[in-house]
Amino acid sequence: MHELSLAQALIGEIERIKAKEKAAEVLSVTVRLGALSGVDRASFEFVFPLAVEGTSLEGLNLVIRETPALIGCEDCGKETQPELAFFRCAACGSARVKITGGREFLIESMEVQGDDEEPDGDRVRPETEERQDV
Numbered sequence: 001m002h003e004l005s006l007a008q009a010l011i012g013e014i015e016r017i018k019a020k021e022k023a024a025e026v027l028s029v030t031v032r033l034g035a036l037s038g039v040d041r042a043s044f045e046f047v048f049p050l051a052v053e054g055t056s057l058e059g060l061n062l063v064i065r066e067t068p069a070l071i072g073c074e075d076c077g078k079e080t081q082p083e084l085a086f087f088r089c090a091a092c093g094s095a096r097v098k099i100t101g102g103r104e105f106l107i108e109s110m111e112v113q114g115d116d117e118e119p120d121g122d123r124v125r126p127e128t129e130e131r132q133d134v
């Protein structure tokens, strides 16, 4: 399955960064998923926990941030979000455009717990999500 190999590749990448940063634990990873990346979000969310099981990243929280398709217009120079059926510049209507965004599938950020130094600035929050006051 396409998404499974992607998940495994992603896990390898996270483990590499984790080792490089000498992090004791990776709490969460934010992945940017472009509208044109060809990655099926639901499938990916399904296989990721399976792929991560048994690795040093087990329990890692996966956050997916979807990003829109972007095209750059060769006539007016603007970068706009096309209506997917047309791929015309939303600013001037030109069809002379090239895809400039939305094909990415990459790690945007990771939240880690360091081994030695205390994380001062970006505080690592435990399980609890932000609560809204009622």
Ligand SMILES: [Zn+2]
Residues within 6 Å of the ligand: 073, 074, 075, 076, 077, 078, 089, 090, 091, 092, 093, 094
């Ligand atoms: Zn244009």
